[in-house]
Amino acid sequence: MSNEDLNILDFLVDEPEDSAASAEPWKVLIVDDDHDVAATTSLVLRDVEVEGRPLSLLSAYSAAEAKQVLADNPDVGLALIDVVMETPNAGLDLIRYIREDMDNKLIRLVVRTGQPGHAPEQSVITDYDISDYKEKTELSAQKLFSLAYAGLRSYQQFLAMEQSRRGLMKVLQASTALxxxxxxxxxxxxxxxxxxxxxxxxxxxxxxxxxxxxxxxxxxxxxxxxxxxxxxxxxxxxxxxxxxxxxxxxxxxxxxxxxxxxxxxxxxxxxxxxxxxxxxxxxxxxxxxxxxxxxxxxxxxxxxxxxxxxxxxxxxxxxRLHDQTERAQREIVLRLGEAVETRSGETGRHVSRVAQYSRVIADKIGLSASDSELLFRAAPLHDIGKIGIPDAILCKPGKLELDEWEAMKRHTVIGYEMLRTSDMPILQLAAKIALEHHEKWEGGGYPNDIKGDAISIEGRIVGLVDVFDALTSERVYKKAWKVEDAVELIREQRGKHFDPNLVDVFVDNLPTMIDIRTTYGDENLVTA
Structure with a gap:
């Protein structure tokens, strides 16, 4: 080294400031099979600070040893790598290993060679992902200092960009999950x-x-x-x-x-x-x-x-605005359903119970959360067509005459025609339920005498729970049935009036149904 280099070295080895001593150090790896070169490099750089942070100097005397050091220290920011070590191209092979096998794109890599003819600068820079190429003869103390400073500042910038990239990925992932x-x-x-x-x-x-x-x-x-x-x-x-x-x-x-x-x-x-x-x-x-x-x-x-x-x-x-709109929509649907029931002298809470029963069964048979929720919101409109039935028929306390019964059955079609032209999913489903909830599993229902899977699953669910709630509720034309009597009838109609699978699910969850009937009840439930 020259006297100028030694003077610079003396300057560099002054006592570090307390702030740097307490800061997290940058890790620098020196890879060279010449122990004297490695020791001199460490001596020059040992007290260097970059952005107020000291250096932690690591040494490896072969490419194989460097691989282990890097495996143990994945946060190395800068590596100074000799070309000729245990093999003529050991350093270049190490660079390719770092970039490709370790997939480390952040570490700054500097080639140092004492044999530039063996590894020409232009060829190395073109073929390998490195930050710089230096001949050992030109690496004075000042140039080593500049090299370390520039390399670590570059590493800091790459690290910041990588952190930003990870952060943006985190935002995208978070947004998707949200x-x-x-x-x-x-x-x-x-x-x-x-x-x-x-x-x-x-x-x-x-x-x-x-x-x-x-x-x-x-x-x-x-x-x-x-x-x-x-x-x-x-x-x-x-x-x-x-x-x-x-x-x-x-x-x-x-x-x-x-x-x-x-x-x-x-x-x-x-x-x-x-x-x-x-x-x-x-x-x-x-x-x-x-x-x-x-x-x-x-x-x-x-x-x-x-x-x-x-x-x-x-x-x-x-x-939140969408949620407010949907809550208003649900409230309107519920109130419409209740208004129809109240008009016929029945309790408006019938439609709330039918909605609750329907959601339980939908969940148990594996409908998606969104489909179950949509059924819950649409079910209260199953009898909306009764709005078109004359009071004399709708509120008659006794048995209906044949022509009156035919008029009453029209409420399914009336409800469907009222709702079917809407483009809102809740009303489209409500139209289907209104039309189908009196169809029967084996046929013979109304208005279209369809059967089995031709009846929508929503129509089958509402048809079952509507009967249960109607039987266990008092009407102008009858007293409330006991729960066990209503359940017995439903069991008898398994595979006839009702989908057998839905009957099984209903019976298996009878305690939940009774809890709903009690919670949303408007009179004492007859259980015995």
Missing amino acids: FEQPSLAGFADGILENLESIANMHRGAGEKIGASAVLAVAEHNSKSVEDYEVIAGHGAVADARSLSDMALGAEDEKLVRELATRGAGIHTCRSEDALLAGIVGRGGQTSLLFLPELQSLEGPDAQIVEVFISQVLTAFENL
């Missing part, structure tokens, strides 16, 4: 779970964040924490019902009030303790994420979390 959530509460809980997962992606087991996170909503843009209902909560506030249950600090309550003063859109703000993100709808409805400890997140993680928050809050607000 949109599979079947309910508003499930979606809200998924938001919190995935925010914690994304935020903790690059942290150790002891550095987890996101505890006590909540998602809350207020129907009106409110400045009061009491008006925010907690939809989902994690950690210490899992059981909170409103933001007031969280005992927020004065600064955090101020953030909630500040959010209420902003216009429609997505807004974020931070306190010393938390990140607050909210979406304010045009009508003033506010959905709010309160995330303690996330306020200090920065860099790629912070950007990923902010993108995720923006997307999921928008999705959550849309889902």
Whole structure:
């Protein structure tokens, strides 16, 4: 080395600063079968700092030994690799092994050779994925310092890009999983779970964040924490019902009030303790994420979390509005069904029970959750066609005459014609149920005398539970039957009036049916 190199070396081996000594070191691997070259390189680099972090120097004296060092230290950021070691191309073979067999694209690889004629620079750079090519004769202390600094800064940039890529993949995976959530509460809980997962992606087991996170909503843009209902909560506030249950600090309550003063859109703000993100709808409805400890997140993680928050809050607000619309739809359907039953002098709770029974059976026979839910919502309209039956027939306390009975049977067709032209799935299914719920398994039902599997599964389910509830309920023309008598008739009609499989499922779940009959009852159930 020259005197200039030695002076630089003296400068480089000064005592490191305390901040660097406590920082996590960069790992640098020196691969060279010449022990003197490896030792000199280590001496030059031992006290170098890059971005305030010291170096941890690892040595290997063959390609085989380097493979083991890399296997034990997958976070090596820079490797200086000799070409000629145990074989003439050992270093080049090692580079290919690192990139292809280990699939390590992040580590920065620098070729150092004392025999440039054996491995020409242009050929090596063209054929191998390396960061730099150096002849050993040109590696002064200053150039070694520059080489290490540039290589590790490049590694840091590649690492940041890889972390961002992983974060984006996490967002995509989280979004896919979230949109599979079947309910508003499930979606809200998924938001919190995935925010914690994304935020903790690059942290150790002891550095987890996101505890006590909540998602809350207020129907009106409110400045009061009491008006925010907690939809989902994690950690210490899992059981909170409103933001007031969280005992927020004065600064955090101020953030909630500040959010209420902003216009429609997505807004974020931070306190010393938390990140607050909210979406304010045009009508003033506010959905709010309160995330303690996330306020200090920065860099790629912070950007990923902010993108995720923006997307999921928008999705959550849309889902919430959709949920409100569906709840209104279900309420209207139920009220229509109840109105028809009440008109005939019967209780409106009959349609609620039929819906509950139907969902139990649908779940037990393996219908999908969405199909079961749709049946539950459509079933209350099974007798909607009775709205077209004259009061004199519908409310007659005695037995119907033949012509009256023929008119009564028309309620199936009337209901179907009322609903069939709708493009709403709930009404399309309700139309089918209205038409088919008086058909019989072996035929002979009305209005079309179809049988077996020609009757939709939904029509068969509602047809069975409708009979059970009608038999065990008092009507203007009869007293309520005992449960065991109604069940006995249903058993007798297995394979005749009713689908035999559905009868078996109904009987197997009779305690559940009785519980529904009692819970949604309007008179004392006759059981004995």
